Amino acid sequence: MSKLKQVTDLELRLLRSFTEIVDRGGFAAAQAALNISQSVMSEHLKTLEVRLGFVLCKRGPGGFKLLPEGERVYKSAKQLFVSIDAFKADIGEIGDEMAGEVIVAVEDEIITNPACRLPEALQMFGVRAGSRSRVQVEVMVGYQAISHVADGSVHLGISLSDVYTRDVSTQHLFDEVGEIYCGNGHPLFDVPDHEITEAQLAEYPYSSRGHLERKDALLIGNNFRSGDVGLGAQAQLALVLSGRDLGWVPQHVAAPFVAMHRARAVRPDITRRTVPINVVSRDAGPHGKLVAMLRSCVVMAHTYGSPSDARPMGVSVAAAKG
Numbered sequence: 001m002s003k004l005k006q007v008t009d010l011e012l013r014l015l016r017s018f019t020e021i022v023d024r025g026g027f028a029a030a031q032a033a034l035n036i037s038q039s040v041m042s043e044h045l046k047t048l049e050v051r052l053g054f055v056l057c058k059r060g061p062g063g064f065k066l067l068p069e070g071e072r073v074y075k076s077a078k079q080l081f082v083s084i085d086a087f088k089a090d091i092g093e094i095g096d097e098m099a100g101e102v103i104v105a106v107e108d109e110i111i112t113n114p115a116c117r118l119p120e121a122l123q124m125f126g127v128r129a130g131s132r133s134r135v136q137v138e139v140m141v142g143y144q145a146i147s148h149v150a151d152g153s154v155h156l157g158i159s160l161s162d163v164y165t166r167d168v169s170t171q172h173l174f175d176e177v178g179e180i181y182c183g184n185g186h187p188l189f190d191v192p193d194h195e196i197t198e199a200q201l202a203e204y205p206y207s208s209r210g211h212l213e214r215k216d217a218l219l220i221g222n223n224f225r226s227g228d229v230g231l232g233a234q235a236q237l238a239l240v241l242s243g244r245d246l247g248w249v250p251q252h253v254a255a256p257f258v259a260m261h262r263a264r265a266v267r268p269d270i271t272r273r274t275v276p277i278n279v280v281s282r283d284a285g286p287h288g289k290l291v292a293m294l295r296s297c298v299v300m301a302h303t304y305g306s307p308s309d310a311r312p313m314g315v316s317v318a319a320a321k322g
Helices: 009-024 027-034 038-052 068-092 118-129 142-150 210-219 233-242 251-259 289-304
Strands: 100-107 133-140 156-159 168-183 205-208 225-229 247-250 263-265 273-282 315-319
Touching: 009 027, 009 038, 009 068, 027 038, 100 142, 100 289, 118 133, 118 289, 133 142, 142 156, 142 168, 142 273, 156 289, 168 233, 168 251, 168 289, 205 233, 233 247, 233 251, 233 263, 247 251, 251 263, 273 289
Parallel strands: 100 133, 100 156, 133 315, 205 225
Antiparallel strands: 156 273, 168 247, 168 263, 168 273
């Protein structure tokens, strides 16, 4: 039985450190997000375990691993933080000017897509919501954005993942075009497209994108040779440039390296595909006026917006590593 009889600000801080460590998969990855040393994080975890009366996880040379007790505390803490955020959002809506924070998760490299109008949307939101509103933008891998929206720890997601989860709705913003690429040094790099057959493509290692592996397999047939795994556009690009794998990369991400003769598209006539970029939010639960307003601004910017040098106001950007 837990020794914890009440939850004070101290316990909340300790629980936030604990959940951040779990979310990031260990102390090293959580260090930048929490802006504290690993020794301090370790002390936080020890203090929390003492207050709870049981051990939450294994840590050491073998890595970080949650125990069953830790899993229960983690899930309960995440639910607690969602409830606290919902309470703050509801209270913040009382009065003439809306106040509070909206957290947005954006899949990596979507912001650099020329069709992305997120900066314009953030500028529009800043004007409408007022000075007491704040936006936190985090860069994530697609499946992370979806899962964080689903569990309520993120309010909005912008992602190419079309995974449909209960209580999560999607709305199309724009399209992203990508192709299968290989790097300079790969056996196919200097082979003309008209000499490359689909059977040849299947002979070379192909780096999957994890959550999109099934769809990527369809690009070059079901008998492709499994290669490395690249979670995110930058990871895919690194594997392609290494010459180890063929990999699917968005055109705008690959373009600078194609220009430098470090990468090339392979058989774009059969590997090119267009995928939808969506805004994702929860169907159920307390969204709040701020979240609804920001989603509306995102949709409007991509429907009516045009390229500009819009400067979003009051925005902090944090890169999430997962």
